[in-house]
Amino acid sequence: MDETSPPPVVVAVGGDGVGRAALAFAVDEAVRAGCGVHLLHVAPAFVHGPDSILVTSPEVQERGRRVLNEALEVARQVVPSGTTLTSDLGVGPVVESLREATRGARMVVVEHRDLSRVHRLVSRSVTNGLGAHLRVPVVGVPAAWRPGRGPGQEPRVTVGVDVPVRSERVLRTAVAEAAGRGASLHALHAWRLTGMYDGGVSTQEQVQDLAQRAADEIRHALGIAGVDALDVEATVETRRGSPAEALVEASGASDLLVVGRHDPLVPLGSHLGPVARGVLHEARCPVLLVDPHDPPGTDEADGGDHRRGRVET
Numbered sequence: 001m002d003e004t005s006p007p008p009v010v011v012a013v014g015g016d017g018v019g020r021a022a023l024a025f026a027v028d029e030a031v032r033a034g035c036g037v038h039l040l041h042v043a044p045a046f047v048h049g050p051d052s053i054l055v056t057s058p059e060v061q062e063r064g065r066r067v068l069n070e071a072l073e074v075a076r077q078v079v080p081s082g083t084t085l086t087s088d089l090g091v092g093p094v095v096e097s098l099r100e101a102t103r104g105a106r107m108v109v110v111e112h113r114d115l116s117r118v119h120r121l122v123s124r125s126v127t128n129g130l131g132a133h134l135r136v137p138v139v140g141v142p143a144a145w146r147p148g149r150g151p152g153q154e155p156r157v158t159v160g161v162d163v164p165v166r167s168e169r170v171l172r173t174a175v176a177e178a179a180g181r182g183a184s185l186h187a188l189h190a191w192r193l194t195g196m197y198d199g200g201v202s203t204q205e206q207v208q209d210l211a212q213r214a215a216d217e218i219r220h221a222l223g224i225a226g227v228d229a230l231d232v233e234a235t236v237e238t239r240r241g242s243p244a245e246a247l248v249e250a251s252g253a254s255d256l257l258v259v260g261r262h263d264p265l266v267p268l269g270s271h272l273g274p275v276a277r278g279v280l281h282e283a284r285c286p287v288l289l290v291d292p293h294d295p296p297g298t299d300e301a302d303g304g305d306h307r308r309g310r311v312e313t
Contacts, residue, residue, distance in 0.1 A: 005084065006035040007106040011075075012098055012130070013041035018071035019111025020078075022141045025286050026109045027079055029139075032180055035106055036084030039075060041068045042097040043089065064089050099134055107137040107288075112281055137173070138289045140280045149255070155183035158254040160247050160275065162189075164217040169292045170260040171225035177256055177288065179230040186254070187222060189214050189238045190246035211238040244278035251283035260292040 009026045011018060018039060030037045043064030068089050079085045090097045102108045108130060130138050149155070159174035161167050171187070178185040191214070215236045227234050239246060251257050259276050280287050 006033070007104055008036040008038040008084070008086065009033070010038045010040050010102050010105040010108045012108060012110045013039050013068060013071045014111070015044075015067060017067060018074050019141065019143055020074070021143050021145045022109045022111035022139075023075060023078060024147050025139060025141045025145075027083065028147060029107065029109075030083050031080060033106060036086060037075065037079055038105070039068065039071050039085075039087040040098065040101055041071065041087075041089055042094045042101075043067075043091045044094050045092050061089070061091055064091060095130060098130060102130075102134065102136060105136050107139055108134060109139045109141060111141045111143055135291055137291075139286050140283075140289065141286045142284060145285060153253060155181055156186055156254050157181065157183045157256045157258060158186040158188055158247065158250045159258040160189075160243060160260070160279070161187050161218050161221075162243070162260065162275075164189075164214070164221040166292065167221060167260060168225060170258060170290050171221055173288070173290045174258040175222070175225045175227050175230055175232055175234075177258060178232045178234075181255060183255060185222075185227065185232050185234040186250065187218050187234060187236045188246055188250055189218060189236075190241050190243040191238070192241060207240060211240070214238045244275045244282070247275070247279045248282045248284070251279075251285045251287075254285050257283050257285060257287045258290060259287060260290050 009030045011022055011026045023037075026037050041064055043060050045060060068087055072085070072087055075085055088101065090101055098108070110130060157174055157178040159171060161171070164171075174185060174187075177183075191210070215238050218236050218238075222234055222236075226232075247257060247259065257279060259279055261273060261276050276289060280289065
């Protein structure tokens, strides 16, 4: 990638070529951001022996070049003439190589497909590995997704809100995405009580009080995130139930889902989280996975004409 140019949108090209859904999303994002599209394919190297030697045979590299060249041919048909198209080939451990090569990118776009169980596990391991550890945003695009909306469907970005006071980065990203798309923003917070409290011991009044307090906190957090400054029309929904199921349901009427990845307090364990992992692979629209602790990449939320946004419940 050219360090003197604006950071590109990187499309991760799999062993069976570039996904058209991922490419379509990346092109739309690049045109809107005024940056380029960069295709990146990593030919997997094999490890043999006790010293873990990477085997980078000519055959591996040649196959990688063929895959990348075929992906470029596909991309040239859909990337507009005014948008820069570049590519790169790596050889090595796939996830680690992709993580290293995509530092400084605007975002990384990965397509996940309806494959056989074995191939699906491999595909998910790559997507999960990138989503769990990359510091740049990662977008998972369903293979069946296509740009456009159903009849009467308005542009909408949905953001999953866990704990509002710890969701500033996620909310700022969602607000900026909605503003850039001319879309409304739907902030969704789903929760469930555990143990005996989920069995009906808590009263309806207590449930309503929890929902109202969560909604108030989200509205306050949206104001801090810049919803007013960017004149984004926002709605807040709180519901009792599975967060992952609620977000997957909302994906059917959304252009984009924005969720934060889990960041555990200890270095071991999943850095993706069960909600983000489930949504990433079951949603019907692209899912933008955000590191909640990254500083905001833009300052749009602090500028603008400060016209009043609309937050509804």
